[in-house]
Amino acid sequence: MIDKLEFFIALARERHFGRAAEECGISQPTLSAAIRQLEDQLGVVLVQRGSRFQGLTPEGQRVLEWARRIVGDTRTMREEMRAARHGLAGHVRIAAIPTALAIVPRITEPFQVKHPDVTFSVISRTSLQVLSQLENFEVDVGITYLDNEPLGRVSMVPLYAERYHLITASDSPLADRETVTWREVADLRLCLLTADMQNRRIINQHMAEAGVVPKPTLESNSMIVLFSHIRTGRWASIMPKNVAESFGFSAGIRMIPLVEPEAEHVVGLVAQHREPFTPLVSALLHEGRRLAEVEAF
Template sequence: MLFRQLEYLVALSRERHFARAAQACHVSQPALSEAIRKLEEELDVPLVLRGRKYEGLTPEGERIVVWAQRILADRDALKNEVGHLRTGLSGRMRIGSVPTASGAVALLTAPFCLAHPLVTVEVIADLQSEDVLRQLRNFEIDAGVTYLREDLGEQYRTIPLYEERYVLLTGAADAPAPHATATWAEAARLPLCLLTEAMQGRRVVDELFAEVGVRPSPRVETDSVAALFAHVRTGRWASIVPHTWLHVFGVPHGMRAVPLVEPARTVPMGLVTIAREPGSVMARALREIAGGTDVAAALDRLPGDPGPH
């Protein structure tokens, strides 16, 4: 019963609405409310601010949610560990990814699924880098693929995967001469479609523009790398995309992709998991796969990729 009560409280914290939390837990709203009320009685502390509608958790409730997430994660890890010892790894693994790394995730999931055929994988793409780390801390995902920042701290375990570099994607008519490169200053003068400023990938691009003293003025912004390709396809826009997405789309007909130089900068990307022990058996298994997979070499040999410069 305790696990169920904790699950309901975590769902309420996540959904911030009693009806949606009940739906997520596949129970009626009265059943969820009553279970949380009984948890309050057992702990002898108010957990929910009650009014005519959900008004949030009490400070005590916010703290209990952190414990609940940890307890439920440890319960799931224990179940997976026992299952692994009995019949091999089974269950569901959840990976969160920033949009620019989505193409690289497939290079991990393919060998992982081959090694662990009883596991299904859920990939949550288009997350901001902060969301990847938050969902890891809240045990909502087992692993993340994101930017490896120097300030990640000791609570995370990281495995470098590859260096993200950037190409200018244009319509064929607007592209530089074949086999040429383009500078960031030249790219800033084009009609651009870029990721939104909230995305870490956009912040990296803006930092590179700033290094050469220019500031782009994109007419279109999106949180989807796929949408960048779609806009360039119209012939009205140019964009800056990570080279890994050529692994997904190649260079579509009517487009050109050329390396960006001056500066020719790269950004480290990697697998991130929580450093707690014993931790998620899913995360441990994925780290083993990542350690034995040369993601960087695979991404540097892409059809249509202009290659490193």
């Protein structure tokens, strides 16, 4: 039954029998047979079928909620028993918004020192993707904004507050200022994150409060791309100070606080809300709380 529920979750996530089968490492006929067997066992139709996958039935949506709960609890049980036998080990998958990637080593490095048999994979995702991948068991924890958009049913650990600065060449307009207003930066040649990023929506929000609309001449979903263009001296950007500092800008770059409004937004760890957590997730949330005490924001 557990295997069939895992296949069903993969199908709901991929919305395609072939891709779901590939993800599960089985053939498409095997996946289709397992879903039909699950339907027979439960006595309901789960999937709307035609020439291709057409979605879940109302019963399928309800079973999906149960499947996520049952599979999550089963994985927690297995990991807890493995930790009891061999100590904390395994692999942790982290999805983080681009502006939070710089903070990840401050969690993974001390965690790995304490638990050397744990490995990590870290991927950059939008805030919506972080939550979706948590829900679908594609990642174990996420790092995202906690106070700007609905998070749903998650457990969270606040880590730090983003405070926004104009990042610009030292010989560019406004570079001699101690502070700059959101209204003033609208006239600069800006490079910003793409519109699907929550950081960009935050920037749009505060510029709208100042009565202006951002008109970037370059957009990217990569912080590295933005930094590279700032270094040319032709572009400026709006970034959290901690992100800019992590790239070690030279003396030719200035970080100027943005005011009117003086905005900040909280970023933190999020995990699927469940008790008990897996040992790995529980230990990672504990590490996040330790970091939050150091930040003391």
